[in-house]
Amino acid sequence: MNYPNFFNEIESITLEDKLSNFLGAFENGVIEFNYLDAVKIAGHSCPTVLGAYLMCIEGLKALYKLSLPKRGEIKVEFKNASTEGTTGVIANIISAITAATTNTGFKGISGNFDRRNLLFFEQDITSNVKFTRLDTNESVDVYYDCSSITFDPMVSELMKKIVQKKANDEEKKLFSKLWQERVEKISKNINKVIKVV
Numbered sequence: 001m002n003y004p005n006f007f008n009e010i011e012s013i014t015l016e017d018k019l020s021n022f023l024g025a026f027e028n029g030v031i032e033f034n035y036l037d038a039v040k041i042a043g044h045s046c047p048t049v050l051g052a053y054l055m056c057i058e059g060l061k062a063l064y065k066l067s068l069p070k071r072g073e074i075k076v077e078f079k080n081a082s083t084e085g086t087t088g089v090i091a092n093i094i095s096a097i098t099a100a101t102t103n104t105g106f107k108g109i110s111g112n113f114d115r116r117n118l119l120f121f122e123q124d125i126t127s128n129v130k131f132t133r134l135d136t137n138e139s140v141d142v143y144y145d146c147s148s149i150t151f152d153p154m155v156s157e158l159m160k161k162i163v164q165k166k167a168n169d170e171e172k173k174l175f176s177k178l179w180q181e182r183v184e185k186i187s188k189n190i191n192k193v194i195k196v197v
Helices: 005-009 018-022 035-042 047-064 087-098 154-163 169-187
Strands: 013-017 030-033 074-078 129-133 139-144 194-196
Touching: 005 035, 005 169, 013 018, 013 047, 013 087, 035 047, 035 087, 047 087, 047 129, 047 139, 047 169, 047 194, 074 087, 087 129, 154 169
Parallel strands: none
Antiparallel strands: 013 030, 074 129, 129 139, 139 194
C-alpha cells in the first residue's frame, strides 16, 4: 500500500483501553493510532481529516498531560449538528480514536466499559470540539483553523476539470500532489492551526 511519506512523520496517539486489556486484545490495553489509521477510517486525506486527528492529539495531550489518555472514558462534544459541514467526518475519526459514541457503541460488560452516550452534537460550546475526562471532569476546548495555509492556485482549476471529466492523467496526478502538499503543510504548522484552551 503506497501513500505520501509525510503520513509517517505525523505524531501517533497512544491510549490505554481497559476493555482491550480485559479481553486480551492489546498487552496492558495500550493501543496506538496514527494518521494513516485516520485516513483509512475516512477513506481519504484532506485538511478536515488531518484536523480531526490533530485536534485529538493536542486535546488529549492537554487533558492528560504526561499520562496515557483513557480510551472509552472521554466525553466528546461538538458545537455543530452531526450533519452540518464536515462535523460528521471529524466525529467519525475522533469517535474511532476515543471510543466515544452516541448510542451505537459497545454496551459494556456488567456495567463496565460502556462506550455509549459519550459523543454529543449541537452543544453550547464555542470551540470545534470539547474533550472531558470522566474520571476528573476536567475538560479542554480545541479550535482548528487551517485557512491561513492555502491551496496552490491551480487546485481549483484542476478540480473543476476533473469533476467535468476533462482532465488528463497528468492533470489528475498533479491535482493529487498539490492537494496532499497542503495537507502536509498543515501537519507541519500545528501551532498555527490548533489552539487548546
